[in-house]
Amino acid sequence: MSDNPNNWPLWEIFIQSKRGLDHKHVGSLHAADAGMAIANARDVYTRRQEGSSIWAVKSEHIHASRPEDAASFFDPADDKIYRHPTFYTVPEGAKYI
DSSP: OOSOTTOOOEEEEEEESSTTSOEEEEEEEEOSSHHHHHHHHHHHHOTTSOOSEEEEEEGGGOOOOOGGGHHHHTOOOTTOGGGSGGGOOOOTTOOOO
């Protein structure tokens, strides 16, 4: 962070709509610290009480794969025959398989 006190870090906000469900990314905001990020996220993203939990993660801590690496990173698993049930025999009388 630079010496400018108004240059707050960017936070990614995730909201859990109901207990037991996964958190979903809802947006980003700038805040001085985690407490402020959560308080601001509550005001901005849960105005109608649609959330049960808020996560705030500094954007600098999120790492992602690069689009140019997609071909090798997400290659199909055709060469991994153990992932395909082609060598199993289906028992007689088995339904819905």
